[in-house]
Amino acid sequence: MVNLSFDRANLVFRTEFSLGGVRCRLSTNSYKVLQHSIPWQGGSPNPEAKTFEMDILEDASMGSPTESRTHFRGVRHLVFAMLEPRSFVSYDLLRKQVRGVVSPDAASDHTFWKTQLLPITVGILGTTLGVAPLHCACLTRNGDGLLLAGLSGAGKSTLTAALARRRFAVVSDDWTYISRNRGTLVADGLSAPIKLLPDTVRFFPELHKFAPHKTMNGEMAYEIEPEKFHPVAEFTSCSPKWIFFLERTSVPGCRFVPCTSTYTRHFFKSNAERLPEELPAAQETRSEIIDRLSEYPSWIVRSGDDPHKTAEAIEQFLPEATLGPR
Numbered sequence: 001m002v003n004l005s006f007d008r009a010n011l012v013f014r015t016e017f018s019l020g021g022v023r024c025r026l027s028t029n030s031y032k033v034l035q036h037s038i039p040w041q042g043g044s045p046n047p048e049a050k051t052f053e054m055d056i057l058e059d060a061s062m063g064s065p066t067e068s069r070t071h072f073r074g075v076r077h078l079v080f081a082m083l084e085p086r087s088f089v090s091y092d093l094l095r096k097q098v099r100g101v102v103s104p105d106a107a108s109d110h111t112f113w114k115t116q117l118l119p120i121t122v123g124i125l126g127t128t129l130g131v132a133p134l135h136c137a138c139l140t141r142n143g144d145g146l147l148l149a150g151l152s153g154a155g156k157s158t159l160t161a162a163l164a165r166r167r168f169a170v171v172s173d174d175w176t177y178i179s180r181n182r183g184t185l186v187a188d189g190l191s192a193p194i195k196l197l198p199d200t201v202r203f204f205p206e207l208h209k210f211a212p213h214k215t216m217n218g219e220m221a222y223e224i225e226p227e228k229f230h231p232v233a234e235f236t237s238c239s240p241k242w243i244f245f246l247e248r249t250s251v252p253g254c255r256f257v258p259c260t261s262t263y264t265r266h267f268f269k270s271n272a273e274r275l276p277e278e279l280p281a282a283q284e285t286r287s288e289i290i291d292r293l294s295e296y297p298s299w300i301v302r303s304g305d306d307p308h309k310t311a312e313a314i315e316q317f318l319p320e321a322t323l324g325p326r
Helices: 031-035 104-108 112-131 156-165 198-202 204-208 262-270 282-294 307-320
Strands: 013-019 023-029 052-060 071-075 078-083 087-093 097-102 132-134 137-143 144-149 169-172 175-181 184-188 192-195 219-223 237-248 254-258 296-304
Touching: 013 031, 023 031, 023 112, 031 104, 052 112, 052 262, 087 112, 097 112, 097 307, 112 132, 112 282, 132 282, 137 156, 137 237, 144 156, 156 169, 156 192, 156 198, 156 307, 169 175, 169 184, 169 237, 175 282, 184 282, 198 204, 198 219, 237 262, 237 307, 254 307, 262 282, 262 296, 296 307
Parallel strands: 023 052, 052 097, 144 237, 237 296
Antiparallel strands: 013 023, 071 078, 078 087, 087 097, 132 175, 137 144, 137 169, 175 184, 184 237, 192 219, 254 296
């Protein structure tokens, strides 16, 4: 029987840290869990960032990992997640609270926190905390951010790795968290690895040194830290300046087609996660952020070239791009 007592007297370790444009107030009974917050400690937190509570119990009765896929269930403003290695987490979007019971294996595994628990948490709670989680990659060159969006299978992650090869710093690969700081939009990532499908080895021979493994959604993929492609390829935050929507074509070459703000707004709103009816303020905040973001210069990148040639074309195009919002 799992002990679900979340008495604060038993959660003797406490800390606060910033991630993804929000603040986490963590309480736990496990020093190992406490240590996972170290990479997000320090720095200059966003003064507008809102805080959520996270209570985590390490409980040996969770037992050893079992072979099962991560899955979620939602009931109005409540979300329940079963994660691997064997851990149970509940999210209360109204009260902005997270409570989880994790196995000793999960408590010891920094990859679990970096690629599962923390990204899932910010993805679920972020909108209630003034953050818009957007399904896109984010890179930066000299402090200027580039959002890279597109439909599933367009090749965003492969292009992200190719841009990292060209000294672009990677803020995020899959999900980017947009918030406001003194009226300016800020894009944050969680230092998650770049996920590449096995067939991308033909573009990156160095992947032969690694082994693909089963990821959270059940597919086989490489998960590679950005610095493996270039030593300065990882970054955690930037100010977005440009937006590119990647579209694959069968026609050789790379063409940049200017987008309207209507196109950008519709893309991000139509691909946003559905929110419960009890959270109208969160819906409004997300819409405001997307509306503001849609004012930035954006292009559809129609490419029939391999990711390295497409990355080169983007690098050459950027100096000619109009800076700042339209």
